[in-house]
Amino acid sequence: VAQRLVVVGGDAAGMSAAMHARRRRAPEDLEVVAFERGRHTSYSACGIPYLVAGLVHDPEQLVARRPEQFRALGVDARIRHEVVEVDLGRRAVRVRALDAGTEAWEPFDQLVVATGARPRRPPVPGADATGILGVQRLDDGIALLDALDAERGGQGARRAVVVGGGYVGLEMAEALVLRGVPTTLVDARPQPMGTLDLDMGALVADALRGEGVELVLGEPVQAFEVAAGAVTGVVVGDRTLPADLVVLGLGVDPEVELGRAAGLAVGDAHGLRVDPRMRTSADGVWAAGDCVEVLHRVTGRHVAIALGTHANKQGRVAGIDCTGGDATFPGVVGTAVSKICAYEVARTGLTEAEAAAAGLDAEAHRVEATTRAGYFPGAGPITVKLVVERSTTRILGGQIIGREGAAKRIDVLAAAVWHEMAAEDLVGLDLSYAPPFSPVWDPVQVAARKASRVGR
Amino acid sequence: VAQRLVVVGGDAAGMSAAMHARRRRAPEDLEVVAFERGRHTSYSACGIPYLVAGLVHDPEQLVARRPEQFRALGVDARIRHEVVEVDLGRRAVRVRALDAGTEAWEPFDQLVVATGARPRRPPVPGADATGILGVQRLDDGIALLDALDAERGGQGARRAVVVGGGYVGLEMAEALVLRGVPTTLVDARPQPMGTLDLDMGALVADALRGEGVELVLGEPVQAFEVAAGAVTGVVVGDRTLPADLVVLGLGVDPEVELGRAAGLAVGDAHGLRVDPRMRTSADGVWAAGDCVEVLHRVTGRHVAIALGTHANKQGRVAGIDCTGGDATFPGVVGTAVSKICAYEVARTGLTEAEAAAAGLDAEAHRVEATTRAGYFPGAGPITVKLVVERSTTRILGGQIIGREGAAKRIDVLAAAVWHEMAAEDLVGLDLSYAPPFSPVWDPVQVAARKASRVGR
Numbered sequence: 065v066a067q068r069l070v071v072v073g074g075d076a077a078g079m080s081a082a083m084h085a086r087r088r089r090a091p092e093d094l095e096v097v098a099f100e101r102g103r104h105t106s107y108s109a110c111g112i113p114y115l116v117a118g119l120v121h122d123p124e125q126l127v128a129r130r131p132e133q134f135r136a137l138g139v140d141a142r143i144r145h146e147v148v149e150v151d152l153g154r155r156a157v158r159v160r161a162l163d164a165g166t167e168a169w170e171p172f173d174q175l176v177v178a179t180g181a182r183p184r185r186p187p188v189p190g191a192d193a194t195g196i197l198g199v200q201r202l203d204d205g206i207a208l209l210d211a212l213d214a215e216r217g218g219q220g221a222r223r224a225v226v227v228g229g230g231y232v233g234l235e236m237a238e239a240l241v242l243r244g245v246p247t248t249l250v251d252a253r254p255q256p257m258g259t260l261d262l263d264m265g266a267l268v269a270d271a272l273r274g275e276g277v278e279l280v281l282g283e284p285v286q287a288f289e290v291a292a293g294a295v296t297g298v299v300v301g302d303r304t305l306p307a308d309l310v311v312l313g314l315g316v317d318p319e320v321e322l323g324r325a326a327g328l329a330v331g332d333a334h335g336l337r338v339d340p341r342m343r344t345s346a347d348g349v350w351a352a353g354d355c356v357e358v359l360h361r362v363t364g365r366h367v368a369i370a371l372g373t374h375a376n377k378q379g380r381v382a383g384i385d386c387t388g389g390d391a392t393f394p395g396v397v398g399t400a401v402s403k404i405c406a407y408e409v410a411r412t413g414l415t416e417a418e419a420a421a422a423g424l425d426a427e428a429h430r431v432e433a434t435t436r437a438g439y440f441p442g443a444g445p446i447t448v449k450l451v452v453e454r455s456t457t458r459i460l461g462g463q464i465i466g467r468e469g470a471a472k473r474i475d476v477l478a479a480a481v482w483h484e485m486a487a488e489d490l491v492g493l494d495l496s497y498a499p500p501f502s503p504v505w506d507p508v509q510v511a512a513r514k515a516s517r518v519g520r
Numbered sequence: 521v522a523q524r525l526v527v528v529g530g531d532a533a534g535m536s537a538a539m540h541a542r543r544r545r546a547p548e549d550l551e552v553v554a555f556e557r558g559r560h561t562s563y564s565a566c567g568i569p570y571l572v573a574g575l576v577h578d579p580e581q582l583v584a585r586r587p588e589q590f591r592a593l594g595v596d597a598r599i600r601h602e603v604v605e606v607d608l609g610r611r612a613v614r615v616r617a618l619d620a621g622t623e624a625w626e627p628f629d630q631l632v633v634a635t636g637a638r639p640r641r642p643p644v645p646g647a648d649a650t651g652i653l654g655v656q657r658l659d660d661g662i663a664l665l666d667a668l669d670a671e672r673g674g675q676g677a678r679r680a681v682v683v684g685g686g687y688v689g690l691e692m693a694e695a696l697v698l699r700g701v702p703t704t705l706v707d708a709r710p711q712p713m714g715t716l717d718l719d720m721g722a723l724v725a726d727a728l729r730g731e732g733v734e735l736v737l738g739e740p741v742q743a744f745e746v747a748a749g750a751v752t753g754v755v756v757g758d759r760t761l762p763a764d765l766v767v768l769g770l771g772v773d774p775e776v777e778l779g780r781a782a783g784l785a786v787g788d789a790h791g792l793r794v795d796p797r798m799r800t801s802a803d804g805v806w807a808a809g810d811c812v813e814v815l816h817r818v819t820g821r822h823v824a825i826a827l828g829t830h831a832n833k834q835g836r837v838a839g840i841d842c843t844g845g846d847a848t849f850p851g852v853v854g855t856a857v858s859k860i861c862a863y864e865v866a867r868t869g870l871t872e873a874e875a876a877a878a879g880l881d882a883e884a885h886r887v888e889a890t891t892r893a894g895y896f897p898g899a900g901p902i903t904v905k906l907v908v909e910r911s912t913t914r915i916l917g918g919q920i921i922g923r924e925g926a927a928k929r930i931d932v933l934a935a936a937v938w939h940e941m942a943a944e945d946l947v948g949l950d951l952s953y954a955p956p957f958s959p960v961w962d963p964v965q966v967a968a969r970k971a972s973r974v975g976r
Contacts, residue, residue, distance in 0.1 A: 076960065084975060088975070108893060108895070108955065108960065110893075110953075110954060110955050110960075111893060111895060111896070111955050114895075114896060114955060119896070119897050120895050120896070120897075125895040126895060231954075371953065372953060372960045373950075373951070373953035373960055373961070373962075374950075376960050376961060377947070377948065380947075380969075380975065383975075384974065384975035389974065389975050390974065391944070391974045391975050392948075393948065394945075394948040395950075396950045397950045398950070399950045399951060399952045400952060400954075401952035401953065401954045401957055402954050403954065403956040403957070408956075408957075410952055412950070412952070437564060437566075437567065439564070439567060439570075439576050439581040439582060440567070440570060440575070440576070441575050441576075469925070469928070471952065471957060472925070472928050472929065472952065472957055472958075473928065473931070474952050475929070475931065475932045475951045475952055475962075476931045476932065476935060478949065478950050478951060478952065479932060479935035479936070479939070479949060480935070482949060482950065483935070483939045488847070489850075491833070491836075492833065492848070492849065492850040493934065493935060493938060494829075494830075494851075494852045494853045494854070494855045494868070494934050494938065495829070495855060495931045495934060496855045496856060496857035496866055496868070496927065496928065496930050496931055496934065497566075497827065497828060497829035497857065498566060498687075498856075498857045498858050498859065499564065499566050499567050499570060500859040500864075501857055501859070501864075501927060501928055502928075504532065504564065504566075504828045504829055504832050505829070505832060506829075506931075513836075518840065518845065518846065518847045519540060519544070519836065519839075519840035519845050519847050
C-alpha cells in the first residue's frame with residue numbers, strides 16, 4: 065500500500081523536500097501532498113525589495129514554480145490550505161481550506177514541517193495597526209505594492225518608515241527611496257546592519273544617507289500613532305516620524321506554534337529542534353527552513369537564520385531522508401550578502417562582537433584595497449575585516465563592504481571559517497588573479513597577511 | 521658586520537623578497553640590493569593587454585613601485601643591470617651595467633634568484649624575425665605599443681597574428697581588435713584556451729569570433745615569412761596569413777639558465793627546484809617567481825605556472841625565510857582567471873583531460889545557470905564544469921565561463937580542491953546568497969549536487 069508524505073508550507077524548504085521525495089519514489093509508492101496557506105508556492109521572498117524598487121515588474125517573476133506545475137510533476141500542491149493542527153498519535157493534520165471555509169483531517173506517514181518565520185513586531189502600542197507590514201511572504205510583497213500604489217487600489221503612501229536596519233530593512237529602505245517615497249530608517253543600534261560590527265555598519269549608514277534615506281539611530285521605537293486603525297506615525301525618542309506606511313525590518317522568528325502544539329521540541333534559539341538529518345523530536349516528522357534552528361559551526365550553538373539558501377538545502381535533506389536516504393545538513397557559519405545602494409555588503413562567521421560574546425579571545429584586522437587592479441577601469445574601494453582567534457589566528461569570521469565585485473569574496477572566507485584555516489593558510493591559498501578581477505594580492509589575503517604572525 | 525642580500529630580478533617575486541627582507545632587518549644589519557636588466561621594477565605584466573587595448577593609458581600606471589621609491593625604502597634597486605653569472609664558491613654575482621657597458625662582481629651572503637620566464641617561440645624558420653614579440657616584460661609591452669602606433673615611432677601594424685591561444689594570447693587578440701587591428705589567432709589545438717577542456721574552450725572560441733577575432737585552429741605554425749629581417753606572414757597548413765605584427769601567446773618557460781650555470785638544480789617541469797621555503801639546492805640561495813617549479817597539490821607533481829599571484833607569495837616566503845623566518849609556500853592547485861571579451865573564464869585544479877593524464881578515474885558534470893537570480897536585472901549565463909574523482913566524488917577541479925560576476929566563484933572551487941572536499945561537502949557549504957549575486961543555489965553548488973551520489 066502506498067505511503068503518504070504531507071508537507072506543511074509551500075515555499076523553498078517545503079517544496080524542495082516535496083520534490084526530492086518525489087524524484088526518489090514512484091507515485092504508486094508515495095503520494096506527496098503540500099499545503100500552503102498563502103496564494104503562492106516556491107517564491108523568492110528575497111526578491112520582494114526588488115519588486116518594490118521596480119527592478120522586477122511582476123510578482124509572478126518571483127515564483128519559481130506554480131501549484132499546477134508541481135501537480136504536473138506529481139506533487140499535489142494546494143494553496144490557500146492552512147494546516148491548523150498536527151495530531152501525531154493519529155498521524156494526521158487538520159487542514160482548513162481558506163476559501164471554502166471547510167476543514168478535513170489529512171493522514172500522513174511522513175510529515176515535513178516547513179512553516180517558515182514571521183516578522184518581529186516591536187512590543188509597543190499600535191504595532192498591529194493597518195499599514196504596518198512585514199516582508200516575509202510574497203503576499204506581503206503584493207500588499208506592499210498595493211499600499212504604495214494608488215493605481216493598484218492602495219492609498220499611494222506618501223511617507224514611509226522602516227523599523228529595523230537588518231538586510232531586509234535596508235533593502236526595503238533603498239527600494240522605497242528608489243520608488244520616490246521619502247523614507248526614514250529607524251534602528252535602536254548606533255549603526256544599521258546589526259549583523260556587522262559597528263565600524264562596518266557605519267560604512268553602510270553612509271551609503272544609505274548618500275542615497276537619500278534618513279537615518280534615526282540609537283533609539284528604539286516607543287509607539288505607533290494610529291488613526292482609524294491605520295498607522296500615521298512612529299514615535300522614536302521625543303519625535304514622531306509621520307508615516308502612512310511602516311515596513312518591519314527587525315528580523316523574523318521561527319514559526320513554531322503548529323509544531324510546538326503537536327509536541328515537537330523547540331530549542332534555545334526558538335526554532336524547531338532538528339538533528340543533521342532534519343528529524344524533529346518525533347518519529348517520522350521532519351522540519352526544514354526558517355522554522356528550524358541549526359548548528360552554528362563556529363560557536364557550536366544553535367541558531368535560527370532565515371535564508372532561502374539554508375531552506376533549500378535543508379528541504380533537500382528532509383526530502384531525501386524522509387524517503388530513506390542519508391543526507392545531512394552540516395550547519396551554518398552565518399554567511400550573508402546584500403546589495404545596499406552602490407555597495408555590496410557581506411559577512412560570514414563571527415563578528416568581533418559575536419566572538420567576544422561567544423567567549424573567544426579574538427582580534428580583528430581591517431584593510432582597504434580595490435576590487436580590481438588599481439589601474440584597471442572600474443576598480444572600486446573594498447574594505448575587508450577579518451576576525452581571528454588571537455592565540456592561533458584561526459579565522460573566525462569576515463566582513464566585506466565594497467563596490468561591484470567585492471562581496472562574492474565572502475565565500476572564500478566562508479570556506480576558510482568552515483575549514484578552520486589559520487590566517488597564514490589563507491595567505492597561501494591559490495585564489496584567482498587577473499587585473500579585471502582583483503589586485504595581485506586579493507584583498508582577503510591582504511587582510512590575512514595582516515593577521516598572520518608569520519614573517520613579522 | 522652587516523650581511524648582504526642580493527636579488528636577481530626586479531619584478532614581483534624579486535622585489536617582494538627584497539621588501540619583506542627589508543622590513544625584517546635593520547639597514548645596519550642587512551644591505552638589500554636588487555638587479556633588474558630591464559627599465560622597470562615591480563610592474564604588472566598581466567596589465568599589458570589592457571595597455572594595448574587602450575584601457576590603461578600609460579605604461580607607468582602598471583608600475584607599482586619605481587627604483588627611486590625602493591631606494592627611499594632602503595632597497596638598492598638598480599635597473600639596466602644584468603646579472604650574467606653566479607659564483608656560488610665565491611658568493612658573488614657578476615653584474616653588467618647595460619648602459620655603461622661595464623661589469624663588476626657583487627658579493628652576497630644570501631641570494632634570491634627571480635629571473636622570471638621567457639615566451640616560448642615556435643621551433644620553426646623565421647621565429648626570431650623583427651615584429652615577433654612576446655608579452656612578458658613591461659619593455660615588451662612598450663615595444664608592442666611602438667609597433668602598433670606610428671605616432672610612437674613604429675610602423676603602425678596593419679595586420680596582426682597571435683600565435684597560441686593561452687590566456688595572454690587571447691587577451692592580446694581581443695586587445696588588438698579593440699585597437700582596430702585586424703587579428704587572427706592561431707592555435708594548434710582544436711580549441712583555444714588549452715588550460716580548459718575542449719568543450720569549455722569552444723565557448724571561449726565563440727566569444728572571440730563574436731568580437732571579430734579570426735580563429736585558425738587545429739594546425740600548428742609551420743614557418744614565418746620574413747622580408748628584410750621583419751616578419752610579413754605566418755604559414756599555417758597550406759595558407760599564409762599576412763602579418764606585420766606577431767604576438768607570441770604560447771606560454772612561457774622558466775628562465776633558469778643563470779641558475780643552472782651556477783649549479784642550481786632544475787626539476788622535471790624545467791623550473792628551478794625549490795623546497796616549500798623557496799630554498800634552491802644551494803645553501804643560502806633562494807628562488808621565487810616564474811623561474812621556479814612548485815608542487816601541484818592535486819597531482820603531487822611539480823609544475824611551473826607563471827602568475828603574478830604566485831610570484832608575490834613566493835617572493836614573500838623567500839624574503840621572510842632568507843632573513844631567518846619560517847614561512848612556507850604550500851603549492852598551487854592551478855587556479856587562473858581571465859576576461860575574454862564579455863566573458864569571464866576561470867579554472868582551478870585539474871581539467872578532465874589533466875585528471876586522465878594524471879591517472880585519476882574522474883568524471884565531469886557540467887551545468888548551465890545564471891550569475892544572479894534569474895529574475896534580477898543583469899542576470900547572465902554561467903557554465904560550471906566540475907571534475908570529481910569517480911569513486912569518492914572528491915573535487916579535482918572546476919572550470920567556469922560566464923558573464924559579469926561569474927568567474928570569482930572559481931575561488932570557492934579552489935578552496936574545495938585545496939581541502940579535498942567531496943561533492944556533497946560542497947553542496948552543504950554555507951555560501952552567500954542574495955538575488956543580485958546568485959541564484960538561491962549557487963551554480964557551483966548546482967554542479968556539486970549533480971556530482972554528489974547522496975540522494976540519488
